[in-house]
Amino acid sequence: MYYGADYYPEHWPKERWAEDARLMKEANINVVRLAEFAWAKLEPAEGHYDFSWLDEAIDILGKEGIKAVIGTPTATPPKWLVDKYPDIYMKDRYGHVRGFGSRRHYCYNSPVYHEYTKRIVSKIAKRYGVNENVIAWQIDNEFGCQDTGQCYCENCQLAFREWLKERYGSLENLNRAWGTVFWSQTYNDWDEIILPYYTVCEDSDHRFHGHNPGLLLDFYRFSSDSVVSYQKLQVDLIREFASQPITHNLMGHFPEIDYFKLGKDLDFVSWDNYPRNQWRIDGSDFREVAMAHDLMRGVKDKGFWVMEQQSGPCGWSVMGRTPKPGQLRLWTYQAVAHGAEAIVYFRWRTCAFGAEEYWYGILDHDGIPRRRYGEVQKTGKELQAISDIIVGSRVVSETAIIKSYDNLWSHRIQPHSTGFDYNTLLMSYYKGLINNNINTDVISIDHDLDRYKVVFMPAFNLVKEDIIEKIEEYVKNGGNLVLTFRSGSRNWDNSMRTDTLPGGFRKLAGIEVEEFDSLNQDCEGITGIMGDGTAITWCDILKPNGAGVLAVYASGYYRGSAAITVNTFGKGKVYYVGCGLDQKSLDKLIESIAGEAEVGQVLPWKTEGVEAVKKEKDGKPYIMVLNHNPVPVIVDTGGNYTDLLTGGKINNKLELEPYGVSVLV
C-alpha cells in the first residue's frame, strides 16, 4: 500500500533532498505528493518553463523507491499572470476583488484562466505522463477551501445566465420555477438576471441578502457545477497525455461542492484530514471524523486515499494541541478502518516561512527525526505487514445515511429554526449508529438502496417524483426507511409544495403533519419507545393515518400528540421522527429500529470512546477496534479472536492501551 508524505523540495536546499529521501525510506514512506503550489517555480515568467528541479527531485526520490503524485499547480496562479489579467480574480458578494496574497484567488469561470490552466496542465501532463516514478495526479488543491466555493465576478454572471438557459430552456419556465411574481421580480430578458449580490437586506450570517430562494439554490448548484467543470477541464487534458489515475483532495464535510458530482470524473477520491488544529483546538469528535471518512468512501463507493493526514501540532497563527503519543497512529488506523487504502501525511518537514510556519509536519523546522517520526515509521511498518487485507477491502454495512447536497443548500439558505443544521442532524443519526456499534455507508440518493436493511433519510426536504418512486420501491420490497421532520415539503426548485405535509412522503409515512413548532433553542418533553427524552429544534404534531405511534410529546400544548410513528408499506416499514432528539434518546430509537430490522452489530458491547469497524477482504471478515480514549480500556469482544498486529490471542476480553488499536481476525 502507498504510505507517504506531502513534500516540498522547492522549500529546501537541493543538498538536503537526498537526506530527506533516505529518512523517508527509513520511515517506510514510498510515496510523496509534489508541486501542487509550484506554478511560479515551474513557470517563473510567461512561457519560460523550468522543470529541472522537479525532474531532479523525482529522480532522487525514485532512487530510494519513492513514487510521486503530482499536483497541478492551479490553486496558486502566479503574480505575473494575475497582474496581466486581473480578470482572473474572484469577487465577493459586495463586488470586491479578492486579490493576491494568499492562494485560490482565481475564478472557476474565467476564460483567460481556463486558457492558462490548459497551458500549464498540458505541459506538466506531457512531461510526467510518461515518468515511471509518477503514479498519480492530483488536480488543483482543495477546491473551495478558504471560502472560495462561490464567486460573484462578471464572468460568473455571464456563465450563470448560460447555466440557467440550459436548465430552464425558457424565461417563462424560470419565472414560474422561481415564483418571480413575488416582489415584482419577473425577468423579461436573460441579461436581466443577476447573481445574489448584496441587497438592502443582509442575513445575520452575512450570507443571504433577501434573495429569492429559487435563485439562491440555483446559485449554489451553479457554483458547485462550475468547480466540477473546471476540474473536468483539467481531467480531460491529463487523460490526453497521461495514463496515471487522477484524484483531487476533498475536504470531508465541506458544504459548498456536491462531492458526489465532483467525484464522478475522478479515478479515486482522496481527502485531507486534520482532527485537531487551530480551528479545532479541542479536537474533533472521533465520530465526526469517522463520518467524513465514510462520506469520502461513499463518493465513489470504494476505497480512497488520505492525501493530507495531520502529523503534528498545527495552525496558522495559533496551534491546536500536539497529537499525543499514539494519536497519529490511531488516526491513521481510523482512516484505514473506514476505507483509506493509502495515507499521506501533511507534511514531511515544517516550513520555515510563509503562512504555514506553524503547521508542523513529521519533522520539525530543524529536520531532525523525533517522536512523531518514530510513530509514523512504526505505523508504516505495521501497515505494510497487513496491507493485503487493507487494499481492496470493503466495509460491511447494512445501513446507509443519504446525504443530499441540494437539500443541504436549501437548508443553509433557510434553516427553518435557529437550532437546525442539516449536517448536524445527519451527524446525530451517524452518532446513533456508531454508538450502537453499527457500520453505515454515507451515500447519495442515486445510490442503489437494495443492499441496505435500513436507510436513514433525515430532513430530505426537496423532492421530485423519481425520488419518491425510488424510495417507495425500496420500502415496498422490504426496506426500512427513516424520515424526519422537514421532509418532503419542497419541490426540487426550492418552492414549497402545496400538498399536506410531509408532502411527497405522506403516503409512505401514513401520517399527516397537523401543525409544527419551530423550537429554536427551546425544548419539549417526549416519551415512548426510547423512554423519556427531550425533543429539540422542531416538533411536528402528527396525525396518524394508518401509522402506529411510537412516541408522543410529554409537554407543550400538544402533549399526548404523536411525535414518532411507524407505518407498514408493502413488505417494509417507514419510520417518521417528527422532532430532533437528545442523543441518548436517538441512540435508543436507532437501537430499536436496527433491532427490528435485524441489523448486525460489529461487537456486542458499547464502550464509550471505542469504535469498531467490520471489514472484509475476499470474503474474509476482520474487525478493527480503535480506542479514542486517553486511558486504557478493556473491551468485551463476545468471542475469541487473534490480534493481527501482535499475534496475541483474545479470549473475550481485549485490552487496549490509551489510543490503542487492534485488528481482530
Ligand code: GAL
Ligand atoms: C490544507 C491544504 C494544505 C495546507 C494545509 C494546512 O487545507 O490543502 O495545502 O494548507 O491545509 O493549512
